[in-house]
Amino acid sequence: MTATTAIALRPYAAIVSARFRMLLQYRAAAIGGLWTQIFFGLVFLGVYDAFYRSSLQQAHPMSFAQVVTYVWLGQALWAMLPWNPDGEVRAMVRSGAVAYELCRPVDLYGLWYARALAWRTAPTVLRAMPLCLFATVVLPLLGLEEWRLAPPASIESAIAFAAAFVCMLLLGCALTALMNVSLLWTLNGEGAVLLMAASVTFFSGMIIPLPLFPDWAQPIVQALPFAGLVDLPFRVYIGHIPPHDVVAVLRHQLLWTIALVVFGRWLLARGMRRIVVQGG
């Protein structure tokens, strides 16, 4: 990296690192989140277990073992799902402290994207490790061998997943930044955020893995940006998408990331012209 790039990126790197360190302090929230995730994981698996046992259909789009790993990955990486805007940005817009944010000699979109990076990773680091430990080690000890989180399908799948995971983070942060921007339209923004939250949770595959959606819906849900947040990378992990097809996954994720960043920046530029800084 050249010296000029280093200086150009310095503010954003500083924000990511400060916010990351700050968020690592919220251990109580992490423990609370961990319990929630374990509980949800077990409930989901109970439902799928019953579904797979009672189903007469032979050719399932995914095996039960694949669904189990898919579900646990989703719970482990729940904090990375961009289902809400940055709480700090929301508070700043409400209180008017966003004024300071606009007084910084940095690109506001870049600043909010940097915040999102820290916000999507720090809690994940805190929660993913203990959850994976629970789902891989503790569950078999409890006699729930069938419900355990399996390792990646192969070394190739693991490498492919690592790449898809990075793109999943970039895409998630683009969506988070977009939601932050929509908050500038204070009241209507909240509605847009709710709609986005519902779309992200449902169409990412976080509730029901996308291959289990009806056939007619497949082309639509697979084309939407949300698939790149959960479904595509997870299916790479379990080998449902073979490692040599990962290029298509990465292309999907990166194209959507670029599109969302461009849209977010355009929206922010518009929002800045009509912004009303609350209060005083």
Added chain:
Amino acid sequence: MPQPQPQIVVEDLVKTFRVSERAPGVWGAVRGLVHRKHRTVRALDGISFTLEAGELVGYIGPNGAGKSTTVKILAGILVPESGRCEILGRVPWKERIAHVAGIGVVFGQRTQLWWDLPVADSFELLRDIYRVPQERHVPIRDELIALLDLEPLLDMPVRQLSLGQRMRCDLAAALLHAPPILFLDEPTIGLDAVSKLAIRDFVTRLNRERGVTVILTTHDMDDIEALCTRVIVIADGHILSDGTLSELRNRVTRERWLTVDLVNPEEHVQDPDATLIRRDGHRVCLAFDPQRISPAELIQRVTSAHAIRDLFVENPPIETIVARLYGESPRSRQP
């Protein structure tokens, strides 16, 4: 050769806000779903002034007069409807990033420090955000720490600071990149007397010794009297007056106040050339026009008629002046 440009030029600035209104109550909320009423409020209605480098200007007006709106436009946060604004040759909202690197801003009611981080960490973060090289950062930071007495606060998280401590830290935070221009939006709001004095003292030194241009909005008239050589008074988006403090006084009223402490509080003080404006136990306050009656003569008349313990002549407080300018004298509220 072109004349040197003033540092800050503001010309005919207009800013309107659309405020949505709805009738109160449940029915109003339901109607609001279908039909929203909007009202346009003119926050600024043609504001013009220029500032030279090194000025310390008080920008005052009642709530909602447009003070903060002006500051926010100058800081590049809001975009005005029309009008011109140039600061250091730049249009704030067009070249926001280059512009904000040269200004410092403090909004008294909010903090720019990171709530959960120790003060020192916030300073480091600001150093990185403003891309100040470490070798330049250290002397600036150390000097601010010494001037504002921040040493004992550096390790404390911001949420644990008192309001006065926080404001001192916020002032330092706004100046870490050594901006030539500082905007202070109600910096003494809610502070105790000691903290206010510390802030005023610091701002005065900053202006006199460093030549930093300061625009200060405030409700605290003591701030204005202690700090500002020039005062801009604004109400309803218009500038009512712009000049030195004494010019402002002379424009509004030539009146002086004579305050006497009587030995006998029962006595009635009266004079044909003065009006009684306040009476509080032993203390009586008379207003007079020095062009109608000289202060010496009035004092002589009063002292010859009454036994008094003490007396002094003063200007009416700036509150009274400004209130009269707004057309609403506080005297009318007194018995």
